[in-house]
Amino acid sequence: MKQNTGRRLLQYALHAKTTFIAALLLLSIGVAAELAGPFIARSMIDNHMLAIEQPYYQTSSPDDAALYNNAYYKRGDRFKPGEEKGGEVRLLQVGRSFYFIGQPVEAADGERSFEAGQVTIDSGGNKLSYPAVKLTTDELFAFYKPELPGITKLVGLYGMFLVISILAEFGKTYWLQSSANQVVRRLRTDVYAHIQRLPVYFFDNLPAGKVVSRVTNDTEAVKELFIAVLSNFASGIINIIGVYTALFLLDARLGLVSLFIAPVIVVWVILYRKVATKYNTIIRSRLSEINAIINESIQGMSIIRIFRRQKQRLDEFETLNEDYLKYQNKMLNLNSLTSHNLVGSLRSLSFALVLWYFGFGSLSGGTIVSLGVLYAFVDVLGRMFQPIIGMVNQLANLDTSMVSAGRVFKLMDEPGESVTDGGMPRYKGNVVFKDVSFAYKKDFVLRDISFEARSGETVALVGHTGSGKSSIINLLFRFYDPQRGSISIDGQKTTDIPKQWLRKHMGIVLQDPFLFTGTIASNVSLEDESITREKVEWALREVGADRLLAHLPQGFDEPVVEKGSTLSAGQRQLISFARALAFDPAILILDEATSNIDTETESLIQQALEVLKKGRTTFIIAHRLSTIRSADKILVLHRGEIVERGSHDELMALGGRYYRMYQLQTGSAVQKEDTAQTAETAPAVHIPAGMQSAGRQG
Incomplete structure (x- = not known):
């Protein structure tokens, strides 16, 4: 059963859970350290800067006291238990100036004014006046001086939290990216490993460029999910939780007013993803198609x-x-319409509500909340919108990553061939096809095929295109299994043998051999540890490749570019023969191995073939019938059935389809040669110019 994409991504994330947890822990520490700032600012404002309006008492001790008119005054909350207090005095701010009142003040909250040496406080229509003296700057500083150690301590604490926040941000970024790289490396490896297990016919329907796009572009988009998206969303969620905690710690009423923001964001994300997923699915699909057409164009550039x-x-x-551009623009429009506009509206609305309900009272001296709490609240609330903006900006990446992850997992959900560890001893290679019928889709391409190939025999498969030759080889390799009948090797059904074990003792030489980027030697051994350098050189010498490759500057270590495009067809074919010989298969398939070879090289290739066929069962698919005259058995196929079988001489004597095919290839060449000789000995005939023209037109 297919699992949810998010759940499968979580399973991959758990492989790097230690670093992820460490990164999220540092993220939480960083958020806490960052949110400590407004609390420090609140303490600085309420407990030091504005606390100067608290009651002061005369004292004889100069510790934590302000000197004014040759007398010491200390804030009421600074007295130690049992310490004697003198007369109470107050400092009140009116406008931008501070005034000294040498007596207790009944109610300091209300509208204040100063006139004719009197400070008047209007509190709900109840006016109280007190004699007051305006303080000079130096006198005011004398009262602030005892607050400086506390302010300095808070500034130092703020600096410490700032350093913690910076270090936590660095650690979080490093570990998050490190764990994301681990996850994507594992995901990419798993995708590539699964591609290796997919049946061959799967690649008949999916262009190579699209597969490459899944392994590269889509997994890279998943990487962005873990680095950018996870970072922003995790920090955003932790920030929002921290902010709401801070808001409720500052004032529960302020926290309640701001609660409307969270559900709005959740609903908005859900609605956004519904539209964005549709666009991103098309965008990723178009990108795959672009990769496919680029890959195909490069492969077929000469054509x-x-x-x-x-x-x-x-x-x-x-x-x-x-x-692709059209849907990218649709995504841009969606992002521009729904990102900053919503965040800006939420920010303005929340600030307006807070200032309307709480702010004016605090600014006018009311008692709803203190100015320090209001400042801290506005600071904390402002900090919440930064992570919201970060989350909003990553919504497009989130959806792209989820769509890409879905495409990757869809590929991984394709049924693959089971991998069986171990191996089996090299079999002799006695192959028996018994009443085998096979269809790729509905129509059978092979019908009741029965034949036996004994160990060491050479069996040739001939017939017109589409007669079923390649299908027999596909069944032998178990790229497909027959719908009816059975195939056995040494008496054991191939369907009972694990595919990897079966193929271990098979080799193939293709009409157009495929060479990998590397060297000639590495293309023979295919980096198999069991094939030594000595065995590679022996195989190349045995097939005569040393003579054809002798002119290369680095010999067998000559670099080979993609598909061996710098080598001739004959050189590539001999390397392919050496590869098959080095792996020493019990069953060898030669698929039109000499059809693309020039006449001069063909003799060398034929000698290599004789070396290669010794001691193994060989199947040859051939259109050039002259190359299979020495085969032990020739099977003539027509429309998926074996219509003739026997040696070359037996089939020629039969005078049937094989005879006609052979005559068509060899006899037509002789006929052309005879016609040419007749033309050379025949007298020249003069043709008028007009007739020549008419002849050309006809």
Whole structure:
């Protein structure tokens, strides 16, 4: 059963859970350290800067006291238990100035004014006046001086939390990216490993460029999920939780007013993703198609140029590119309409509500909340919108990553071939097909195929295109299994043998051999540890490749580029023969192995074939019938059935389909040669110019 994409991503994240947990722990520490700032600011404002309006008492001790008119005054909350207090005095701010009142003040809250040496406080219509003296700057500083150690301590504490926040941010970023790289490395490895297990026919329907896009582009998008998206969303969620905790600690009423923000964001994210997922699915699909057409164009560049199809291919590419651009623009419009606009509106609305309900009272001297609490609240609330903006900006990446992850997991959900560890001893290679019928889809391409190939025999498969030759080889390799009948090797059914074990003792030489980027030697051994350098050189010498490759500057260590494009067809074929010989298969398949070889090289290839066929069961698919005259058994296929079988001489004597095919290949060549000789000995005939023209037109 297919699992949810998010759950599967979580399972991959758990492979790097230690670093992820460490990163999230540092993120929490960093958020806590950052949110400590407003609390420090509140303490600085309420307990030191504005606390100067608290009651002062005369004292004889100069410790923590202010000197004014040759007398010491200390804040009431600074007295130690049992310490004697003198007369009470107050300092009140009116406008921008501070005034000294040498007596207790009944109610300091209310509208204040100063006139004719009197400070008047209007508290709900009840006016009280007190004699007051305006303080000079130096006199005011004398009262602030005892607050400086506390302010300095808070500034130092703020600096310490700032350093903690910076270090936590560094650690969080490093560990988050490190764990994300681990997760994506594992995911990419798993995808590539699964591709290796997918049945061969899967790649018949999916272009290589699309597969490459899943392994590279889509996994890279998943990486962004763990680095950017997870970082922003995790820090955003932790920040919002921290902010709401701080808001409720500052004032429960302020916290309640701000609660409306969270559900708005949640609903908005859900609605956004519904639209964005549709666009991103198309965007990722178009990107895969673009990769596919680029890959196909590069592979077939020579054909495109020979047939002058550059403009048509460019038009196809431009159509995909235009569609990709169209949906990218739709995503841009969606993001621009729903990102900063919403965040800005939420911020303005929340600030307006707070200032309307709480702010004016505090600013006018009311008692709803203190100015320090209001400042801290506005600071904390402002800090909440920064992570919200970060989350909003990552919504597009979140959806892209989830769509990409879904595409990756869809590929991984394709049924693959089971991998069986271990191996089996090299079998002799007695192959028996018994009443085998096979269809790729509905129509059978093989019908009741029965034959036996004994160990060491050479069996040739001939027939027109589509007669079923390659299908027999596909069944032998177990790329497919027959719907009816059975195939056995040494008396054991192939369906009872694990595919890896079966193929371990098979080898193939293709019409157009595939060489990997590396060296000639590495293409023979395919980096198999069991094949030594000595065995590689022996195999190359045995097939005569040393003579054809002798002119290369680095010999067997000559670099090979992709597909061996710098080597001739004959050189590539001999390397392919040496590869098959080095792996020493019990069953060898030669698929049109000499069809692309020039006449001069063919003799060398034929000698290599004789070396290669010794001691193993060999199947040859051939259109050039002259190359299979020495085969022990020739099977002639027609429309999925074996219509003739026997040696070359037996089939020629039969005078059937094989005879006609052979005559068509060899007899037509002789006939052409005879016609040419007749033309050379025949007298020249003069043809009038007009007749020549007419002849050409006809």
